[in-house]
Amino acid sequence: MGFPEAATGAGTALLTDHYELTMLASALADGTADRPCVFEVFARRLPDGRRYGVVAGTGRVLDSIADFRFTDAELSQLEATAVVDDATLSWLADYSFSGNIDGYAEGELYFPGSPILTVTGSFGDAVVLETLILSILNHDSAIASAAARMSGAAHGRPIIEMGGRRTHEWAAVAAARAAYLAGFATTSNLEAGRRYGIPTRGTVAHAFMLLHDSEEEAFRAQVDKMGTDTTLLVDTYDITKGIETAVRVAGTELGAIRIDSGDVGPLARKAREQLDALGAKDTRIVVSGDLDEHAIAALRAEPVDAYGVGTSVVTGSGAPTAGMVYKLVEVDGKPVAKRSAHKESRGGRKSALRRHRGTGTAVEEVIWTAASAVPERGPDDHELQIPLVRDGRTVDDLPTLDDARQRLRRALVSLPWEGLKLSHGEPAIPTVFV
Secondary structure, X not given: OOOOHHHHOEOOHHHOOHHHHHHHHXXXXXXXXXXXXEEEEEEOOOOOOOOOEEOOOHHHHHHHHHOEOOOHHHHHHHHHOOOOOHHHHHHXXXXXXXXXXXXXXXXXXXXXXOOOEEEEEEHHHHHOOHHHHHHHHHHHHHHHHHHHHHHHHHOOOOEEEOOHHHOOHHHHHHHHHHHHHOOOOEEOOHHHHHHHOOOEOOOOOHHHHHHOOOHHHHHHHHHHHHOOOOEEEOOOOOHHHHHHXXXXXXXXXXXXXXXXXXXXXXXXXXXXXXXXXXXXXXXXXXXXXXXXXXXXXXXXXXXXXXXXXXHHHHOHHHOOOOOEEEEEEEEOOEEOOOOOOOOOOOOXXXXXXXXXXXXXXXXXEEEEEOOOOOOOOOOOOEEOEEEEEXXXXXXXXXXXXXXXXXXXXXXXXXXXXHHHOOOOOOOOOOEEEO
């Protein structure tokens, strides 16, 4: 089982938007398609109330660009529907990206205006990648940004990603990757485990309990097969009776119980008291059921050992897109900029660094163009963009998914404490353009 062809990048005309090919065909016709250009990906603002964003999906973007081709089947479709002319079809038949890409490493934080990705190449080379790049970065960064807030609220307690039933089947795999990057411990999505090496975990649903003639029979079947370290779902009928039956069947070495409904805070408290009284003092309590970062934070004082999160994480917890855009900022080495009200952009290719105090606390993000004075670098400052693609080839030895997890962990520690609040507020650090 794997991603379908169009989701891997091998043959991706359907991941190119109609208007991109309209621009390409027109540029080829008037001779401007070969003009050297720079496009940038950035977010004008963070989702309402968010204090930071998390860059995620870069690895998937690079894999997709490396495989980005217009196959015979796709070219035939474009020809049959007269989307483009013969000259453009011929150009697309030979297409592979040959330019350069720089950007923030996965797991890095971003703020309004951060040059998250910089694509350098001919207009034709770069313009056909807009939808592909934005669809991945907007989705994965939205998921990772929400998941990071949840991981912070969990305060070191593990979270299981279990949202595969709440989104598109292939978006679920990408969401599991983004959530793991942002600190989730495991996923229930087996394809994400196969594709990305993410640890997988799972228990049973209420259907398994209802299948059996009694709760005890269901527990016994699960324990006989999976061992006493399994997690038993105890709230299908009566939680108090369910816990008592679970311990009787599995013994005091029972691994965990899961509570999936009701007011899980008080239920977890009572469950802990009951488990301790029954001698199952090491049995963990896992809670699930419509949890988000605010619900997790509210449970911090309760005896909960792990959380299962589904819908809220795969939908970005109210912000299903990161709001990133892909804008042309330079043509033939000269800055260009959009001036439309509320959608303006800043011309010129940009570089960025993050300033830190000697204590390691981030204080601002500084962004400059080639026309600006290069800011002085302090001993605790670091530049944010890294090389990703050179002459169409992905750079060797790029950071791994586990590297991204560690980078995000360090980046979150560097934020001022106000920046980690879940309440509405301004970005954790200001963006300064020079």
